[in-house]
Amino acid sequence: MTVEINSLKQIRFFEKYTDEQLGKIAAISSVREFRVKEIIFDQYDELSEVFVLLSGSLSLGITVPPDKRIHLGSIEEGHLFSWSAVFYPYISTAWVIAVTPAKVISIDARKLDAEIEKDCDFGFKTMSKIAQTISHRLSDTRFQLMNQLNL
Amino acid sequence: MAGQHNNIYKPLRATLEEVIEESPLIKTFVLIPDEEFIFRTGQFIELSVEGVGEAPFTPSSSPLVTDRLEVTVMKTGYVTGIMHELKPGAVMGIRGPYGRGYPVTRFSGKEVLILGGGCGLAPIRSLLFTLEHMKADLEKVILCYGSKTPADCIYKPLFSRLNSIDKFEAYRTVDVTDDEWDGPVGVATKLLDNVRVNIDNSVAVVCGPPIMMKFGTIRLLEMGYRDDQIYLSMEKNMSCGLGKCGHCMMGEFFVCKDGPVFTYNEIKHSPEIWK
Numbered sequence: 001m002t003v004e005i006n007s008l009k010q011i012r013f014f015e016k017y018t019d020e021q022l023g024k025i026a027a028i029s030s031v032r033e034f035r036v037k038e039i040i041f042d043q044y045d046e047l048s049e050v051f052v053l054l055s056g057s058l059s060l061g062i063t064v065p066p067d068k069r070i071h072l073g074s075i076e077e078g079h080l081f082s083w084s085a086v087f088y089p090y091i092s093t094a095w096v097i098a099v100t101p102a103k104v105i106s107i108d109a110r111k112l113d114a115e116i117e118k119d120c121d122f123g124f125k126t127m128s129k130i131a132q133t134i135s136h137r138l139s140d141t142r143f144q145l146m147n148q149l150n151l
Numbered sequence: 152m153a154g155q156h157n158n159i160y161k162p163l164r165a166t167l168e169e170v171i172e173e174s175p176l177i178k179t180f181v182l183i184p185d186e187e188f189i190f191r192t193g194q195f196i197e198l199s200v201e202g203v204g205e206a207p208f209t210p211s212s213s214p215l216v217t218d219r220l221e222v223t224v225m226k227t228g229y230v231t232g233i234m235h236e237l238k239p240g241a242v243m244g245i246r247g248p249y250g251r252g253y254p255v256t257r258f259s260g261k262e263v264l265i266l267g268g269g270c271g272l273a274p275i276r277s278l279l280f281t282l283e284h285m286k287a288d289l290e291k292v293i294l295c296y297g298s299k300t301p302a303d304c305i306y307k308p309l310f311s312r313l314n315s316i317d318k319f320e321a322y323r324t325v326d327v328t329d330d331e332w333d334g335p336v337g338v339a340t341k342l343l344d345n346v347r348v349n350i351d352n353s354v355a356v357v358c359g360p361p362i363m364m365k366f367g368t369i370r371l372l373e374m375g376y377r378d379d380q381i382y383l384s385m386e387k388n389m390s391c392g393l394g395k396c397g398h399c400m401m402g403e404f405f406v407c408k409d410g411p412v413f414t415y416n417e418i419k420h421s422p423e424i425w426k
Contacts (some may be wrong), residue, residue: 012345046174059336071328073337076345099333136344136370143366147299147326 001031003105011105013052013129014079021122028111034098040047040082043095049106050130053077056102062094073140074099080133085109159393162199162244163188165220167237173305174298177270178235179211179223184245187217191386192281193252193362193412197392198222199244200237204230207389209411210248211273213280213304220245223273223305249392250411253356253382255281262291262348265365268339268359272296272305274384275358279313286318293346294321297339297363301325301332319352323347339363340370350375358384365425368415385411385418 003026008014014022031054034040041047043063058075075081075096084092086109116123161166165188169181180198190196191216199205226235237243255278263282267275275294282292294313298304304323321359322342325334335342339359355376357367364383371381387399387406394408402421404410418424 057333071336073341074335076335076341079344136341139366139369140338140341143340143362144326146362147338147360 002026003029008105011052011054013080016125017122021125024115024119024122025107025112028108028115029105032104032106034102034104036057036098036101037115038098040096040098040102041092045092047058047082047090047092048109049082050080050085050109050112051082051096052080052105052107054103054105057099058096058102059099060094060096069095072144077118080130083130083134086112086130160246162197162205162246165243165245167239167241167243168219169239170237174303175222176226176303177223177305179221179305180228180234180237180243180372182220182222182243182245183218184220188220188245188248189217190214190248191252192255192277194248195249195389195407195411196220196247196249196393197226197389198234199231199246200233201242201244203233205244205246206230206234206277207386207392209274209384210276210341211276213284214278215280215284219372222268223276225270234315242389245424247392249389250407251409253278253281253384253412255285258282258354259285259288260352261289261295264343264346264348264353264355264371265291265292265294266339266355266357266359266371267296268344268363268367269286269303270305271359271363271384272309275356276306276309278356279309279319283316283319286316289318290300290352292319292347293348294319295324295339295342295346296322297326297337297342299326301329320346338366340366342368343370343374348374348389350380354380354382356384361425369414372415378419381415383413383415383418385413385424387411387423 005022005026008022061071063069163184165182165184168183171179195207195209197205198208208222211223224231225235310321313319328336355371357364385406389407390396390398392407394405399406401423
C-alpha cells in the first residue's frame with residue numbers, strides 16, 4: 001500500500017517537513033499491517049526498515065537470557081520505532097510485537113540514508129527527530145529503572 | 152497559616168465518616184470537622200491520631216467544600232499504618248492549613264498541563280476540582296498520570312469523569328501492565344509526547360515521587376516550558392508547619408511555610424530539590 005503526502009502531514013513525527021521532503025519520504029515508504037501477537041521484529045534482528053505507528057498498539061521489550069521476555073513499554077500512534085535501522089550495524093536492541101491489529105508506515109532505511117546524504121536540511125530534520133526519539137527512550141528507561149529499584 | 156482557627160498549634164477535631172480503599176497501600180479518609188475548615192488547593196494539613204502522632208498531607212477534596220475534608224493516605228510507616236487501621240467513627244485531628252498552595256488565579260486564560268505520579272494525584276485531585284470550578288476562565292486542562300501498576304492507580308473513576316468535562320483531557324499509563332490493562336505502558340513522562348499544548352500560553356504542574364518530578368521537569372523544559380511556568384508541589388518531611396522546626400528546609404526555603412508549591416525557577420538551585 002502506498003503512502004500519500006497528506007496522510008504523512010497528519011502524523012506528528014512528520015511535522016516541520018516541507019511538502020517536497022514529505023514527497024521523498026512517501027516515495028520510499030509503504031503501509032504494512034500486522035496481526036495481534038505478530039512480531040514486527042525481534043531483538044538482534046538486522047533491520048532494514050524504520051517504522052512509524054499509524055494505528056493500533058505495539059509492545060516493546062527485551063529478552064533476557066535464557067528466554068525471559070521483559071515488556072518495557074508501549075509504542076503509541078504517531079511514534080517512530082526501529083531507529084536501529086538507520087545506524088550501523090543496524091541490529092535491533094529490542095523486540096516489538098503487535099498488541100492489537102496495527103498499521104505502520106515502513107520507510108526503507110537504506111533509501112532514507114541516501115536521502116539524508118543528498119539533502120542536508122532533510123538529513124538534519126530526520127536525524128534530530130530520531131535523536132529525540134532515542135533521547136526520550138533513554139530518559140524513560142532511566143526513570144523506569146530508578147522506579148523499579150525504588151531509588 | 153491557619154485560617155479559621157485562632158490557635159495554629161491546636162488540632163481541630165474531625166470525625167472519620169468513611170474510608171475508601173484506593174489501592175492496596177492507599178486509602179482516602181473522609182472527615183467531618185467539628186467546624187468549617189477552609190483551605191486553598193495545594194496547601195497541606197497535619198493529620199493526627201491522638202496518642203500516636205501526626206503526619207502532613209495535602210487534602211484531595213475540593214476547597215469549595217468546607218464541611219467535609221478528604222485526605223488520601225499512603226501506608227508508609229508507623230503513623231500512617233495506624234491510620235489505615237481506623238474505622239468510621241474514629242476521631243482524628245486536623246492542624247492547619249499551612250503553606251502556599253497553587254496560585255490558581257495566575258492560571259486564568261491559560262492551558263494547564265498537569266503531570267502526576269503515584270500518590271501525587273491526591274493534591275492534583277483537589278486542584279482539578281478547583282480548575283473545574285473556574286473552567287470558564289481556562290483554555291484547557293490536561294492530566295497525564297502514571298502509576299506503577301493498574302491496581303496502584305488511585306481515583307480510577309476520576310479519569311472517565313474528567314474526559315467527559317469540556318476542556319479537560321486525562322491520560323493514564325502504567326509502568327508494569329497486567330492482563331486487564333490495554334492502555335499505554337511506560338513512565339508518566341511518556342504521555343507528554345502526545346499532548347498538544349500552546350506552551351507560550353500554558354503552565355505546567357508536577358506532583359509525584361521525587362524521581363518523577365525530576366524527569367518530568369526535565370521533559371517539560373525540553374518541550375519549551377520556562378522555569379517560571381512550571382509549578383512543583385514539594386514534599387519534604389514537613390513537621391511543625393510553621394517554619395520553626397527546620398525539618399523541611401530546602402536551601403533557603405522552609406517547604407512548609409514558603410511552599411509546598413514552588414515554581415521551578417524559585418528552587419532550581421537548591422541542592423536538595425530532588426532528594
